[in-house]
Amino acid sequence: MTTPADRNPTKEANAKETASGHFHLLDALDRQLEDWLETRGEASYRLGQIRRWLFEQRAVDWNRMSDLPQKLRQALTAGLPLWQTQIAGHTQAEDGTEKLLLSLTHGGQIECVLLRDQIRRTICISTQVGCGMGCVFCASGLDGVLRNLSTGEIVEQMLRLQHLLEAKERVSHVVVMGMGEPLANLAALLPALAEAHRPDGLGISTRRITISTVGLPAAIDQLAGSQPHYRLAISLHAPNDVLRRQLVPTSQPLQSLMAAADRYFDVSGRRLTFEYVLLAGINDQPEHARQLARLLGRREAMLNVIPYNPVAGLPYQTPSSASQQTFHRILLSNGLQVQFRHRKGNRIDAACGQLRRSEKGGGHPLV
Numbered sequence: 001m002t003t004p005a006d007r008n009p010t011k012e013a014n015a016k017e018t019a020s021g022h023f024h025l026l027d028a029l030d031r032q033l034e035d036w037l038e039t040r041g042e043a044s045y046r047l048g049q050i051r052r053w054l055f056e057q058r059a060v061d062w063n064r065m066s067d068l069p070q071k072l073r074q075a076l077t078a079g080l081p082l083w084q085t086q087i088a089g090h091t092q093a094e095d096g097t098e099k100l101l102l103s104l105t106h107g108g109q110i111e112c113v114l115l116r117d118q119i120r121r122t123i124c125i126s127t128q129v130g131c132g133m134g135c136v137f138c139a140s141g142l143d144g145v146l147r148n149l150s151t152g153e154i155v156e157q158m159l160r161l162q163h164l165l166e167a168k169e170r171v172s173h174v175v176v177m178g179m180g181e182p183l184a185n186l187a188a189l190l191p192a193l194a195e196a197h198r199p200d201g202l203g204i205s206t207r208r209i210t211i212s213t214v215g216l217p218a219a220i221d222q223l224a225g226s227q228p229h230y231r232l233a234i235s236l237h238a239p240n241d242v243l244r245r246q247l248v249p250t251s252q253p254l255q256s257l258m259a260a261a262d263r264y265f266d267v268s269g270r271r272l273t274f275e276y277v278l279l280a281g282i283n284d285q286p287e288h289a290r291q292l293a294r295l296l297g298r299r300e301a302m303l304n305v306i307p308y309n310p311v312a313g314l315p316y317q318t319p320s321s322a323s324q325q326t327f328h329r330i331l332l333s334n335g336l337q338v339q340f341r342h343r344k345g346n347r348i349d350a351a352c353g354q355l356r357r358s359e360k361g362g363g364h365p366l367v
């Protein structure tokens with residue numbers, strides 16, 4: 001087994017606080033458009049028109065905005081680039097899952113995913129190029145983190161995924177579960193999620209927006225102190241500190257993580273979700289299930305168990321269905337609310353970081 005010492009997530013230290021530091025209109029759409037319109041003596045109501053075109057009509061360029069005067073459209077096309085990514089890959093699975101690999105104008109590649117599940121249309125977005133958390137089984141962090149994404153780069157993922165929908169489909173849920181650690185980039189993420197939530201943005205209820213975190217207690221408290229309150233999912237993966245430090249080398253003591261999680265629940269009233277990736281022979285034993293039940297206790301929480309989605313070059317395996325069932329049964333008999341999640345889009349490498357990896361063609365450096 002790969003040990004944490006083999007995996008060195010020190011590149012985290014190199015992540016820039018302020019993302020790329022380059023201009024992106026979607027970094028602060030209202031303010032930047034207002035300024036631009038005002039400087040040119042254009043009416044301020046154009047902002048509302050443009051927002052409708054972007055978020056409701058799903059316009060892909062300024063020229064589609066047919067109720068703007070042609071001269072204005074030309075000036076916008078010449079002066080204000082809308083997008084800062086190029087689509088470098090687009091894969092589609094039979095179950096309706098679609099994945100985009102985006103090359104960023106200001107460096108790096110990221111992935112984002114659209115999941116179709118009955119009437120749900122969930123978009124899964126990234127917050128960093130790479131990841132600095134070093135979870136040993138995850139493809140996103142294999143090369144550490146290059147940088148934080150900007151607000152605009154996060155909003156752009158949402159809009160680009162929305163472009164994949166048919167006219168009668170609507171984005172119903174947002175999950176921040178793509179590449180990167182969202183709570184390490186809260187400053188850019190929160191304004192992006194505000195665009196997802198605003199009635200003149202994507203109009204998605206906060207109950208349908210979930211931030212998934214490896215569990216940084218101080219940042220969870222920061223999130224609890226800001227409004228609005230989104231759903232929080234905490235990637236636990238282990239029921240005790242020894243095992244958790246092996247799987248999540250940057251992890252903080254479980255006691256402080258659970259205390260921060262409880263404070264978030266108290267402040268937000270939102271039921272917490274805990275995620276547990278099941279790795280054969282590592283964290284899938286009956287004793288782990290019993291410890292997990294003790295750790296979560298009577299908390300108002302949902303436990304999402306995710307059988308491991310193998311990553312090329314990493315030595316981890318999906319548990320057999322017999323051991324999955326045993327694990328599941330123990331959790332249920334201890335009164336936990338459990339969901340066994342079967343990952344969608346496996347055949348298109350939909351798990352985070354995997355498409356970027358296969359495009360690079362690089363094997364894992366450690367094996």
Ligand code: SAH
Nearest residue numbers: 138177178180181212213214235275308309
């Ligand atoms: N950094 C955040 C969000 C990104 S990862 C976090 O840790 O929550 C989103 C979820 O996918 C996490 O629970 C992560 O552990 C899980 N994951 C990563 N690689 C996986 C894989 N190969 N198979 C199954 N789940 C995986």
